[in-house]
Amino acid sequence: MDGLGLSLGNLTSITSAHVKRREGDRSLPDIDASFHHRFAELFDAQFRRIFRYLDRLSGDGELAADLTQEAFVRLYRRGAMPDTPVAWLITVATNLFRNEKSTRARRRKLLTVARGEGVLGDPPRSPDEDVQGEESRRRVRLAIDQLPERDRSLLLLRAEGYSYRDLAAALGLNEASIGTLLARAKAAFRSSYEGTFDAP
Amino acid sequence: MHLDDELIQRRLHDELSAAMATSVGEHLTTCADCRERLERARREELELFELLGRVDHCSPTVTARSIAQRASARRAGWTRWAAAIVLTFGVGGIAYALPGSPVPDWTRAIVERVVSQPDRPTPVSTPEIEEGPTSGIAVPVGRNLVIAFSAQQSEGSMRVTLTDGRDVVVSTRDGVASYTSDIDRLLIGNEGARATFDVQIPREARRVEIRLGSSQILLKEGARITAPSGVDSGGALVLPLRTPPN
Numbered sequence: 143m144d145g146l147g148l149s150l151g152n153l154t155s156i157t158s159a160h161v162k163r164r165e166g167d168r169s170l171p172d173i174d175a176s177f178h179h180r181f182a183e184l185f186d187a188q189f190r191r192i193f194r195y196l197d198r199l200s201g202d203g204e205l206a207a208d209l210t211q212e213a214f215v216r217l218y219r220r221g222a223m224p225d226t227p228v229a230w231l232i233t234v235a236t237n238l239f240r241n242e243k244s245t246r247a248r249r250r251k252l253l254t255v256a257r258g259e260g261v262l263g264d265p266p267r268s269p270d271e272d273v274q275g276e277e278s279r280r281r282v283r284l285a286i287d288q289l290p291e292r293d294r295s296l297l298l299l300r301a302e303g304y305s306y307r308d309l310a311a312a313l314g315l316n317e318a319s320i321g322t323l324l325a326r327a328k329a330a331f332r333s334s335y336e337g338t339f340d341a342p
Numbered sequence: 343m344h345l346d347d348e349l350i351q352r353r354l355h356d357e358l359s360a361a362m363a364t365s366v367g368e369h370l371t372t373c374a375d376c377r378e379r380l381e382r383a384r385r386e387e388l389e390l391f392e393l394l395g396r397v398d399h400c401s402p403t404v405t406a407r408s409i410a411q412r413a414s415a416r417r418a419g420w421t422r423w424a425a426a427i428v429l430t431f432g433v434g435g436i437a438y439a440l441p442g443s444p445v446p447d448w449t450r451a452i453v454e455r456v457v458s459q460p461d462r463p464t465p466v467s468t469p470e471i472e473e474g475p476t477s478g479i480a481v482p483v484g485r486n487l488v489i490a491f492s493a494q495q496s497e498g499s500m501r502v503t504l505t506d507g508r509d510v511v512v513s514t515r516d517g518v519a520s521y522t523s524d525i526d527r528l529l530i531g532n533e534g535a536r537a538t539f540d541v542q543i544p545r546e547a548r549r550v551e552i553r554l555g556s557s558q559i560l561l562k563e564g565a566r567i568t569a570p571s572g573v574d575s576g577g578a579l580v581l582p583l584r585t586p587p588n
Contacts, residue, residue, distance in 0.1 A: 181406065181410075185406045185409065186406070189404065190401055193401050194398060194401075197398060198394055198398065201397065203399025203400065207401075207402035207404070210402075210404075211404055211409060214409045215412050215413045218410055218413040275396070279396050279397050282394065282396050285393075286394075286397070297390075298394070300355075301390075301394050305357070306352075306355070306357045319348065320351075320357075321347060321349070321352045321355075322346070322347045322348045322351070324351050325347035325348075325350070325351050325383075326347075331390060332386065335393065
């Protein structure tokens with residue numbers, strides 16, 4: 143459905159094929175096979191979540207796809223797993239987004255083409271539904287953008303089901319207060335979203 | 343004593359320690375208010391996550407293989423460059439050291455030619471036009487950019503030049519200004535009676551408009567520039583930072 147063409151069986155063959163290819167290629171660091179397996183598992187478990195996080199954070203699907211891949215490329219080139227791989231990936235992805243935002247903010251698309259459900263095979267929507275859907279997306283986007291950076295990341299990462307420990311490690315927060323911060327972030331989002339109904 | 347936000351959220355997300363889970367569970371059996379708050383938090387979270395899903399885009403088709411290949415290709419590209427540089431210097435060194443090689447003579451001739459060049463004239467110092475720190479901003483130009491000066495300045499002016507760069511650069515050395523950039527807008531908060539702004543616009547910029555308050559004072563559309571003032575001896579457009587009286 144999401145086009146993420148990957149399965150564990152596939153990954154095993156990828157790993158062994160890649161190790162064989164590397165026998166004549168000493169340009170990469172000496173990466174052992176267990177790293178490949180762990181990388182493949184992590185990729186399988188995290189790629190979609192990190193992509194969705196960056197997609198919602200940026201409002202730009204193409205940018206999110208590029209940055210997610212870049213985060214995994216960096217992990218692969220590292221050649222060894224960090225102590226907390228999930229938090230490491232989130233941190234790298236968030237930093238990549240921050241850097242990209244500061245250098246390419248003005249080049250980003252003015253309007254985001256939101257995902258059309260029609261592409262996924264749902265029945266075509268009526269013009270009224272399209273208008274309402276677009277309006278709803280615009281309001282959600284606005285509400286996300288209005289959140290402070292920390293609240294935005296916290297909320298979007300929690301929506302991907304990341305644990306409080308991962309959230310704290312990735313965002314540099316005290317784990318003991320994640321629940322309180324989440325409650326505030328949700329309230330801020332709700333307030334922003336409901337405020338958009340009054341906006342022109 | 344009721345559950346606070348931290349405990350409600352932790353209960354909702356199953357993030358309580360075993361001891362706390364027991365304690366919170368016991369409290370919930372006796373406290374209708376907290377049960378209601380927990381249910382409301384659960385409901386609101388579901389609604390919120392459903393809303394977030396509305397702005398999602400399709401996931402790209404990416405595999406672990408493509409990531410591995412991309413990582414390998416990048417490293418291989420870098421090492422190829424490094425190898426090429428090392429090889430070049432290695433071959434050069436061998437050619438220099440070989441008996442009867444003309445390379446040492448060539449090298450000597452080049453060095454002598456460089457050394458025997460007449461002394462370069464001492465650069466003539468040019469008077470500084472302005473002293474003091476420069477304040478300014480550089481922003482990449484998009485499809486459309488509006489540069490808006492917030493205030494008129496009786497002795498203010500701007501000097502607009504076209505460049506081959508990719509950024510619009512606005513700076514001043516004798517004025518006070520603040521700069522705020524947005525996706526398609528650069529707001530310059532200019533203050534005081536006097537300031538000279540240098541505005542550099544990339545030739546490749548499709549559309550750049552300079553506004554003073556509500557008045558348009560320059561418009562660049564492609565290669566065409568519409569502005570009321572003339573060009574100075576340096577090839578720059580000089581525009582006053584005040585609109586003519588009606």
